[in-house]
Amino acid sequence: MSTDMPPLSTEKGNASQLPRPQRVLACLLCQQRKVKCDRKYPCFNCIKSRAQCVPATQLSRQRKRRFPERELLERLRKYEDLLRQNNIKFEPLHNEATSGKFSSKLERPYDSDEEPPKITRASPSSDANSDRVYDSKNILDVMRQEFRDPDKDSDSSDDDVNAGEFKDAWDQAAPYTDQLLFGSRNTAVDISTLHPEPVHIFRLWQLYLENVDPLLKVTHTPSLQGQVIEAATDLSNIRPTLEALMFGIYCMSILSLEVVDCHAIFGSPKADLLTRYQFGCQQALLNCKFLGCNERDCLTALLFYMMSVRSSTTPQALSSLLGVAIRTAQRMGLDNESALIKCTPLEAELRRRLWWSLVLFDTRISELADSKTSTLTPTWNCRIPLNANDSDFRQEMKEHPQDLESCTEALFVIVRSELGNFIRHARYHLDLTSPALISLVKDVHPSPVIGGSEVDGLESMIESKYLSFCDPENPLHFMTIWTARAFIAKCRLAEQLSKVPSASTPQADVQPDFTVSCALSMLECDTKLLNSPLTNRFIWMFYLYFPFTAYIQISQKLKRRPISSQAEHAWEVMSDNYEARFSFLRQEGIPMMAPFFKIFARFVLQAWEAREASSRHTGELLTAPRIVVSIRHSMAQIAQKTESFATGPPDTGAMVGVDGFPMPTAMDFDNHGLSFCFGEDSNYPAGELGAYSNISMTAPLDFDLDQLDWSAMDWSLGNTPGSGSTGLPLPR
CATH class of the missing domain: 4.10.240.10 (Zn(2)-C6 fungal-type DNA-binding domain)
Structure with a gap:
């Protein structure tokens, strides 16, 4: 029996060699x-x-590999987003600088051997200035989410709907069309020949840092300076976007110089240099394919170009070009904090500054173009830039620097943004411009007490948070102090005037003496800025704006009440400001191509004529104010030149530069379309004056200011930059 049975070990060995059945x-x-x-x-x-x-x-x-904490962290981020959307303050699990990178990692599955992301806690102050987040959705992304396979770790596959594929397909289907704006090029332009000499490049860069950068702060000096120095050593091999930015810097640097200084430094007329560098900037932007480019340097170069051509183009044309820049910025996500938090702290900050500069510039040009559309509204949520120095930012940093409670290099830009942010949320401003948007700012500006003013809180905040730290002997601080106070006075004036138009609003709600006091404050601040030697290197920014609304308000009050407690002081203030503004008049007087001066002269002289009429009844002896004497002299010269034009060929020499009329200051934020646009630094060639030949020389004098409906005018104040011969001044 034992011989018939195989050993047990043999049976086990045979069994172990049998193949296991495959699992079905x-x-x-x-x-x-x-x-x-x-x-x-x-x-x-x-x-x-x-x-x-x-x-x-x-x-x-495939083996499923899941990050075990992924679902929990995704849910936590969802709750954090809900808190932000409802403007609820909280301490986030991770800060904004890393949240964008972290969320992008959550979009793909983690391998088992992949290190989970490091989560850092941010200080509570990082979200203290957060506004409501408006995070829009892409319809293709929603469709992709709907058809996502629940059994797959990743939410992407080869057959998913991909928005990027559609963009690439359109790019391949249509040719490059940036020549829609700057024209087509039959032959390639070697723009390396348009660069100045290296020694002049460094001089232009220094002028930009001294005259322009403090008022704009849209570039980062520590990181950009090395690139400019390197590019100057090899002008034929410059990165396209950097080259466009360099030409934009050339334009702004030349723009900031007076005509005499420009010729003394560079040995060429200012108009010739501007034309050369503007053409170079155009060609560099074409090389960047700027209509489809998403690089910040390219958009910054476009902003500089638009500022430099302001004095030689119409506001309507420039407003259309600005629409391209604004749409490009929106495509890049500059207006949306949910997109900015995905960038590095330095990149996010520069994008915020660039967005505010574009918005403020667009608002001013829209006013000049009599456009009712403006981007200075509460429909976007880009934050105010941080009050920090350029040295506080580094390209490799991961954490945002601290928002300092002191004066920094960006003081002017920060205060300008604060004022603009107030305007876009001010109830009286939206009630005049966009009543449908008032509901968006209920949590931002609570209803003031009866008889109170929205501007009171603005003034208190600006004075305590910024101006109290300023040194009046510092040029940038001096500029900030008086431009901010002039703007606050302008806000008070507009707030009072906003009570006029409605038939349901009693006339008693408007305080005439108070509105005149606000207008006088505007002129006094403007005079301080113009007469101070501290603002010499920033004087170029004043040429676009003129305190027109202040003169209108004062003149109309003096016309109706020629003898009042404010009359003598008002004529003195207007005379001081007039002399400061017209100090650069040539000896031959105001050229013919200054039609808006006639409007200005008309209502000032009407106010003085009312004063003379009242004195004839009382037998009072009057001495004409300095502003009246000067205007009458200038009007006599205009009449004499009009007669010479009628009897002989025009004297082209007297018209070159049209510098007989002052450029407006940063105080003027009205949408009247009566904006002064001629100045000593305008640099209009004689041939370009023909663009204004259709303006009647007598028609501006034929209307009666008493018949104007001032209440119906669009008093939309905006923290808007100047252009042409201006920078980005504080709003007034």
Whole structure:
């Protein structure tokens, strides 16, 4: 019996050598439907649905690798987003600088051996200045989410709907069309020949840092300076976007110089240098394909170009070009904090500054173009830039620097943004411009007490948070102090005038003496800025704006009440400001191509004529104010030149530069379309004056200011930059 039975060890050895039966898995269709499969081929469910049955064993099954805390962190981020959307302050699990990178990692599955992201806690102050987040959705992303396979770790696959594929397809289907704006080029332009000499490049760069950068702060000096120095050593191999930015810097630097200084430094007329560098900037922007470019340097160069051509183009044309820049900025996400938090702290900050500069510039040009559309509204949520120095930012940093409670290099820009942010949320401003948007600012500006003013809180905040730290002997601080106070006075004037138009609003709500006091404050601040030697290197920014609304308000009050407690002081203040503004008049007087001066002279002289009429009844002896004497002298010269034009050929020499009329200051934020646009630094060539030949020389004098409906005018104040011969001044 023992000989018939094999050893036990032999049986075990034979059994271990037998192949194990392969496990039969559910077919792919049953797995997707999550139904029970009979594991036959074809299975019952596939036969019933008349579908092709594909056994799972025919495909290699990938091992699922999930980050075990992914679901919890995704839910936490969702709750944080809800808190931000409802403007609720909280301490986030991770700061804004890393949240964008972290969220992008959550969009893909983590391998088991992949290190989870490091989560850092931010200080509570990082969200203290957060506004409501408006995070829009892309319809293609929503569709992709709908058709996502729940059994797959990743939310992307080869057959997913991809918005980037559509963009690439359109780019390939249509030719490059940036010549829509700057014209087509039959031959390539070697713009390396348009660069100045290296020694002049460094001089222009220094002028930019001294005269322009403090008022704009849209570039980062520590990181950009090395690139400029390197580019100057090899002008034929410059990165396209950097080259466009360099030409934009050339334009702004030349723009900031007086005509005499420009010729003394560079040995060429200012108008010639501007034309050369503006052409170079155009060609560099074309090389960047700026209509489809998403690089910040390219958009900054476009902003500089638009500022430099302001004095030689119409506001309507420039407003259309600004629409391109604004739409480009929106495509890049400059207006949306949910997009900015995905950038590095330095990049996010520069994008915020660039967005505010574009918005403020666009608002001013819209006013000049008599456009009712403006981007200075509460419909976007880009934050005010941080009050920090350029040295506080580094390209490799991951954390945002601290928002300092002191004066920094960006003081002018920060205060300008604060004032602009107030305007876009001010109820009286929206009531005049966009009443439908008032509901968006209920939580930002609570209703003031009866008889109170929205401007009171603005003034208190600006004075305590910024101006109290300023040194009046510092040029930038001096500029900030008086431009901010002039703007606050302008806000008070507009707030009072906003009570006039409605028939349901009693006339008693408007305080005439108070509005005149506000207008006088505007002129006094403007005079301080113009007469101070501290503002010499920033004087170029004053040429676009003129305190027109202040003169209108004062003159109309003096016309109706020529003898009042404010009359003598008002004539003295207007005379001081007039002399400061017209100090650069040539000896031959005001050229013919200054039609707006006639409007200005008309209402000032009407006010003085009313004063003379009242004195004839009282027998009072009057001495004409300095502003009246000067205007009458200038008007006599205009009449004399008009007669010479009628009897002989025009004296082109007297018209070159049209510097007989002052450029407006940063105080003027009205949408009247009566903006002064001629100045000593305008640099209009004689040939370009023909663009204004259709303006009647007598028509501006034929209207009666008493018949104007001042209440119906669009008193939309804006923190808007100047252009042409201006920079980005504080709003007034």
